Amino acid sequence: MIRPLFAEYPSLSFFTPDTLDTVMFGDCIKVDFSFNPAATSKDVYLPTSSYWLDLYKFELVYVDDGQTSVTMNYPLTHPIAL
Numbered sequence: 369m370i371r372p373l374f375a376e377y378p379s380l381s382f383f384t385p386d387t388l389d390t391v392m393f394g395d396c397i398k399v400d401f402s403f404n405p406a407a408t409s410k411d412v413y414l415p416t417s418s419y420w421l422d423l424y425k426f427e428l429v430y431v432d433d434g435q436t437s438v439t440m441n442y443p444l445t446h447p448i449a450l
Contacts, residue, residue: 369394377415387413397423402442411437 373390374380380387389401400412414431422429
């Protein structure tokens with residue numbers, strides 16, 4: 369089932385920064401899109417105190433307490449999938 373990020377995390381609103389172009393596949397795969405062809409990085413919203421796996425680089429991404437986003441570099445050939 370595909371749904372917007374704020375449907376999985378009710379504490380977010382539709383207007384939370386870095387979440388408007390994010391969708392969830394099921395309950396564990398988060399995909400962020402960028403619609404700017406010149407972009408090479410993006411601020412990605414992640415819940416605090418959580419671990420995520422970058423599905424393209426197979427690297428663990430950790431979000432510290434109090435931090436709500438992390439900047440991720442990516443090529444234009446794929447979206448950011450966590």
